[in-house]
Amino acid sequence: QDKYAVFGNPIKQSKSPAIHGAFAVQCGEAMQYRAVRVDRDKFEQAATRFFQSGGRGLNVTVPFKQEAFQFAGRLSERARRAGAVNTLKMADDGVVEGDNTDGIGLVRDMVANLGWVVQGQRVLIIGAGGAVRGVLEPLLRERPRELLIVNRTAAKAALLAEEFGDLGSITGGGFTLIGERQFDLVINASSAGLSGQAPDLPSTLLTERSCCYDMVYGAEPTPFMRWAAHHAAWAVADGLGMLVEQAAQSFYIWRGQRPETRPVIYQIRQAME
Numbered sequence: 267q268d269k270y271a272v273f274g275n276p277i278k279q280s281k282s283p284a285i286h287g288a289f290a291v292q293c294g295e296a297m298q299y300r301a302v303r304v305d306r307d308k309f310e311q312a313a314t315r316f317f318q319s320g321g322r323g324l325n326v327t328v329p330f331k332q333e334a335f336q337f338a339g340r341l342s343e344r345a346r347r348a349g350a351v352n353t354l355k356m357a358d359d360g361v362v363e364g365d366n367t368d369g370i371g372l373v374r375d376m377v378a379n380l381g382w383v384v385q386g387q388r389v390l391i392i393g394a395g396g397a398v399r400g401v402l403e404p405l406l407r408e409r410p411r412e413l414l415i416v417n418r419t420a421a422k423a424a425l426l427a428e429e430f431g432d433l434g435s436i437t438g439g440g441f442t443l444i445g446e447r448q449f450d451l452v453i454n455a456s457s458a459g460l461s462g463q464a465p466d467l468p469s470t471l472l473t474e475r476s477c478c479y480d481m482v483y484g485a486e487p488t489p490f491m492r493w494a495a496h497h498a499a500w501a502v503a504d505g506l507g508m509l510v511e512q513a514a515q516s517f518y519i520w521r522g523q524r525p526e527t528r529p530v531i532y533q534i535r536q537a538m539e
């Protein structure tokens with residue numbers, strides 16, 4: 267059996283083994299996939315040992331995505347842009363390749379699964395951390411009319427807008443940039459909701475056609491999802507589909523097969539309730 271794993275810390279809550287296990291069964295692939303808790307200062311050592319002992323591919327999650335970026339011997343354009351790697355693969359020539367599938371996962375979930383439109387739309391992103399940097403390239407490839415990034419620390423959003431400015435119409439700064447403007451698609455990538463608060467957003471933000479996506483997921487609707495529902499968003503979703511879709515893209519990179527994601531999203535959702 268070919269060896270795969272996800273490295274993270276913490277790792278107990280990881281759904282990746284269940285997701286990849288389901289993909290493997292579905293596609294008839296002989297592979298094992300384990301979740302490994304790696305000490306914070308031991309990523310390079312652990313990854314080196316994993317590949318030396320015949321490991322074929324790794325997923326990398328918090329807090330090691332930047333270290334995986336450093337570790338990769340070759341990078342996809344997407345990963346280079348993201349400055350972070352969530353998928354490592356041992357290539358045929360013995361070089362470990364790094365890619366980032368988070369943005370593709372987000373776009374596939376919104377466009378293919380949920381049927382939302384990004385192209386030509388006004389898009390707002392809340393947050394300017396690693397999660398946002400990781401998804402900007404694939405999101406901008408969908409050619410939104412405009413993209414505004416707002417963040418508590420305004421300078422981080424402004425910097426991201428500058429770095430990705432060659433890929434589309436993108437602005438970044440503090441929450442005050444929203445003003446009374448309206449957006450077709452609002453994506454929350456701020457971790458503020460993890461501590462229970464919804465971001466402080468103007469009640470004029472949504473139209474009756476606006477879609478709201480929270481990159482976080484959980485058994486209960488997140489504070490941002492509750493805010494969106496309360497303000498009569500057209501559609502609201504959490505990030506579970508993104509999680510499964512980024513895994514599907516990793517699986518494709520490793521095995522050359524595209525698993526069916528819908529039944530797996532359903533299965534993981536059921537297990538969470």
Ligand code: ATR
Nearest residue numbers: 393394395396397398417418419422455456457458
């Ligand atoms: P991730 O990998 O999830 O992006 P991160 O890089 O730590 O994690 O980024 C967390 C994001 O949530 C940042 O945009 C952060 O805002 P700052 O850049 O100002 O720190 C945002 N965030 C976290 N806690 C927040 C809070 N209580 N209020 C507003 N924004 C918050």
